Amino acid sequence: MRGVYIFTTIFFLLMPTIALANHRKPFLARRSSISTQAFIARRSSISTQDDTTTILVSPNSDFSCGFYRVATNAFTFSIWFSRSSEKTVAWTANRDAPVNGKGSRLTFQKDGTLALLDYNGKVVWSTNTTATRADRAELLNNGNLVVMDPEGQHLWRSFDSPTDTLLPLQPITRNVKLVSASARGLLYSGFYNFLFDSNNILTLVYNGPDTASIYWPNPSFDQPWKNGRTTYDSLRYGVLNQTGYFVSSDLFKFEASDLGDHVMRRLTLDYDGNLRLYSLNETSGNWSVSWMAFSRVCQMHGVCGTNAVCNYIPELHCSCLQGFEVIDPIDWSKGCKRKVDITAIWDKGNRHNITNNSTSQDFSIRKITATDFWGYDTAYTQLIPYSNCRNMCLTANNCQAFGYRKGTVVRKWETRPEITDEGYAIISSQFRRFSYKELQKATNCFQEELGSGGSGVVYKGVLDDERKVAVKILNDVIYGEQELRSELSVIGRIYHMNLVRIWGFCVEKTKRLLVSEYSENGSLDRLLFDYHNLFPVLKWSQRYNIALGVAKGLAYLHHECLEWIVHCDIKPENILLDKDFEPKIADFGLVKLLKPEAAQMPSRVHGTRGYIAPEWALNLPITGKADVYSYGVVLLELVKGSRVSRWVVDGKEEVGLAVKRNVDTLREKLASEDQSWLLEFVDSRLDGEFNYSQAATVLKIAVLCLEEDRRMRPSMDTVVEVLLSLVE
Structure with missing residues (x-):
């Protein structure tokens, strides 16, 4: 349950009736001196172990580029704002794979590739400029790191592969997306994306490990024009100009509150999922927000995490539901967990005892107002009395909460361990886990072979609901259960009319199977x-x-x-x-x-x-x-x-x-x-x-x-x- 969108819905939480009682400062490599240069020439390099730390600086000195310390002995190759007091990062080559501080280097190789090598010589990141006339790498005045040939033609640009930030005149296109950081002060990739979707609309998407959902523009509007957008322009192009005005091909536009070309700016998808335009005060070196997608951040998905409530008193405040405790006080996006494991009470066998409206003393229902559910693990029923909702949740072994509004009930299910073992764990919408016994029955003991290939043999099957499916027994799968589920959770969310739909999977001991739609021809x-x-x-x-x-x-x-x-x-x-x-x-x-x-x-x-x-x-x-x-x-x-x-x-x-x-x-x-x-x-x-x-x-x-x-x-x-x- 997430209190992130404020509705009039009242939610009721199943509870056991028992007594319940700073921002990281970034640094460069620790060296006594810093050397600046205008470019990196072919067959030259810079290293984290040099006596002097070498950085690239743009001609106007607004941007710097080099090894950026993210931990005691871990570095990224990054571009940052030179005039920012925090040396705010604008781009990172290896945000999810920092290199060791002992011997790592950035080298412009003789084949024309600009490559980042870890201490052991492993290539962590590189440009796609192999076998070109690449001559040098240079940091431009606009913060764009480019690899160019002797005539100055750009062969590779950092502007084409942003991390979480767009700079003025850096476009967002069909091939580009912003990915938030995982937490305040960290560079690692998080779960929020800013990109053009398949309908040509600029969107903010929460792409978590279990669910994915668009949360901006307002997903409750069923037509793009209600959000002032159009789907008819397939160009998929948006750009922020130097004055602070942004416009995109789907008709979305905004402007900075301090409109003008005298300010350094950055458009950043922050760790909390909010898209913000920042302006730099060059005197103090501090940033101020001049526009944001959400003025009230409780409207965003996941700000306070699961089982937590987001509100304003008057500042943003996260709190756990009664009976829950915060997982990480420093990072509320991780949410809250129950203080008591209610599955242990379920297993006693007295989860429900409803006779003449009397219920078991093990559980009670508590009301939580102005909250809403997130995710795909919900089901709803219309035109139903509140008492029916209450009893329905109390009698169902895997119901942990329900919502009630104007005669509509929404239930949240919590999978029990034994149900998981039986093979009914849901990863995402219409993507389920099957037991091996189910698939054995569906395929009549894998009798009718449809085809085979390097990845496995495919058999025809019929599920209990009479759907025809193709069941593939995967060969040489080295993933364990959790890793395979993580990989398949991505595939299971993909839908396109020209892609085979994956319905589910099976993982039992060494068996790995995929269940997909059946193609008649x-x-x-x-x-x-x-x-x-x-x-x-x-x-x-x-x-x-x-x-x-x-x-x-x-x-x-x-x-x-x-x-x-x-x-x-x-x-x-x-x-x-x-x-x-x-x-x-x-x-x-x-x-x-x-x-x-x-x-x-x-x-x-x-x-x-x-x-x-x-x-x-x-x-x-x-x-x-x-x-x-x-x-x-x-x-x-x-x-x-x-x-x-x-x-x-x-x-x-x-x-x-x-x-x-x-x-x-x-x-x-x-x-x-x-x-x-x-x-x-x-x-x-x-x-x-x-x-x-x-x-x-x-x-x-x-x-x-x-x-x-x-x-x-x-x-x-x-x-x-x-x-x-x-x-x-």
Whole structure:
């Protein structure tokens, strides 16, 4: 229960009827002297162990950049405001992975990469400037750290990967989001996000370990225009100018109370989830708030944490519900816990004894006014008397509270340990835990196999509610139960019409299973590569729709969902078709969850031969552009109607070389005005019945997607726009 939105609802808390009785100061490395320089040249470095601490300073001296102490012997590489008394951080490269103070260094490597190395030489963070003409790294007057070539062209910018702060003229776009700090005075990532959602609206999102919810703009308004927003502009662009005026493509705008260009400013998503615009008093070095999204912070999700009440007396004050105690007095966002474990009383077997409206003496109901529930662990019933609500909660072993307003009851459930063991723990909405026995029954002892791959074997099943499902037995899963639940809680919240919906999971001893929606027409490879003519030939309109749908699904994974996900194994086997031949991408999120601002290096190559991007072999950081390459191969197969592995010459040629050879040939043919060759290239089973313009466009996209230099490949957003422009 969270007292964060003030409503007239009265909530009643189940209670045992028994007697119940400063801001961290930041420092640089501890050295006797500090050396400043204008830039870092290629093949040079700065270290935490040098006798003199070296920092970069912008030409106007407003910003500094270097190693920033976050603990006794832990440092981040950060940019901070030089004139701020607290040296307030504006950007951090490694906010969640501080380096050791003994021997860590920032080095501009000979391959053009600016890299942060820990004491043991491990790369903690790096720029994507490998094999470029990168010449130097420089901190500009606006606080933007850039890597540039000898002509001054920017090859990488810190403005493109913010942490929790936007500076004037630093845009927020479809590929950018702010992530709050976890607590006051800390740099670690928290649970609040500021980003454009899939409806083109700038939103504040609470993305916690168990639930995710939009809390700004007002989620109670069912139409964006009621919040003064529009969904019709897909540009997804917002920027704060130097005078303190902010405007975005969804029509959201605000201005600072001290409007003017004479002030240093920052727009920060604070640890408490509030978005605030700050102005710097250069005389005192202190910040003042000149605008904020929430003037009354009790309206925000999670300010005081679970089982706590947020109010003003007159200042913000957090307090625990009666019978609860605070978990961490320094950090109220952790909430409160019960002083008494009521599950122990439940287990005595006398949880309820309701006869003639008399209830067990073990529990009573206490009223708490002006509070509201948060999260997905709620259910409601309309038009019900208060007495029914009270008795319903007292008689249910897993009800810990209920709300009552105008004849509507909302109940909050608390999962009991034995229920968890039986396999009914809910992670999020419509995402549940199954027991192995349930899935064994649903699949008739795993009798009907739908397919298999590197991640496991898939079986058809039917649940008790008669829903058809696909049950995958996962191979080589090293996660323990809690780690797996944490990973799956992200996947379980993802929903898009072109992504296979995950319904739940099973973890029992060494068994790891996933339960997902069933696709009636199976995987794309079964229909596309039907060399024995067992199925009807896929029409051109169906193929084009599949190309578009897969592009939409990948665009969502790469740019729009709360966690940016790289699939790493796009191929026809992982593209499923429902009863209407609408494509759905399967197995997303099972290989690696990657942060958009810091793609990680997987420990081994993932994917399938013929679909793997060149950067895997080059040992480069893997980004969404690896999926773009695989998608390009799928496009060629959709048009040609055969696997690329069949394109090899005399069976001796490598598949990758066969793809490259065909791409080079296609590039030449597409450049000519004569398009008659398309009839020969397109799947002969179509008998020439296809849209020439669409076919040429699909092949042009495929050629671009298969560029060896990943920087030349288009984003999936761009692919979607091009394909949509030719929809008949």
